[in-house]
Amino acid sequence: MVVIHGKRELDDFLQPHRLKGINVGFVPTMGALHAGHASLLRQARTESKLVVLSIFVNPTQFNDSSDYSNYPSTIEPDLELARSEGVDVVFLPEVKNIYGDSAHAETSDYGSLTRVFEGEKRTGHFDGVVTVVRRLFNIVQPQMAFFGEKDLQQLAVIRHLARLEFPSIRIVGCPLIRDADGLALSSRNVRIPKEGRVHALKLHEALLNVAQAADTQNSIGSAVEANRKALSENEHIQLEYFDAVNGESFEVLKGNEVPKGAFAIVAAVVSGVRLIDNCRL
Ligand code: PAF
Secondary structure (H helix, E strand, O other): OEEEOOHHHHHHHHHHHHHOOOOEEEEEEOOOOOHHHHHHHHHHHHHOOEEEEEEOOOHHHOOOHHHHHOOOOOHHHHHHHHHHOOOOEEEOOOHHHHHOOOOOOOOOOOHHHHOOOHHHHOOOHHHHHHHHHHHHHHHHOOOEEEEEHHHHHHHHHHHHHHHHHOOOOEEEEEOOOEOOOOOEOOHHHHHOOHHHHHHHHHHHHHHHHHHHHHHOOOOHHHHHHHHHHHHHHOOOEEEEEEEEEEOOOOOEOOOOOOOOOEEEEEEEEEOOEEEEEEEEO
16 A cells, blocks of 8 residues: 655556556545445445545535544554555645645535535535545546445535536445444544433434334325424434435425435534434435
């Protein structure tokens, strides 16, 4: 496994592989790797000849500067995990390698997809994500790129970016991974205090209730309403949204129809940590 910091060095390394037509699979991350990232790397390892992992905490996608400064950094264990998952190249750039002297995001307006839910609650977040992913795709030039369904709206936004600007890159969505108790894995989970976990688990329980209503063809609208109400009345949870949506367009489901590709989604702050989760319906 090689660790590369500069864009030019990475290009020098990758160019001979590109000329030989070697299939490059790319897993972009912000580090603090956990079992969810490991599953992305495993899938990339199975589907591609050369696996490139990037670790870059992208400053332009944080709408809250304290979230950026508190974002966990665990480089040594990350490199250990990358090695154990058979990664070939770790790209570890600094902010100036990606942004030069001024780290700012380009605006990406994909209609309501970039304006609702995460787009509404985290102003500018998707501009930052699209900017960095666009830059990373141009640097790495992969054939495939792997993203977790945990960040479901991000995945839809990146699929949209790829359709518009990188039609030759196949975007692979990989299943969300949970801890044994059901909490969706996230790099931010390390910041949840022990006593907050029981409240964090309520988010998953509420999603499961909606999935169960969908399975039993019960009124999905009332299941969403009832669970949204219960979460918003829980004094330990600051609910931001709870809804059932089309997982590509993020339009809210209407009536009691549950089309293919529908998800229940939630975002809330629990014990000072912002969590998002989702469940396929
Ligand atoms: O999902 C993430 O870790 C980040 O948003 C990504 C896609 C690596 C862009 O910084």
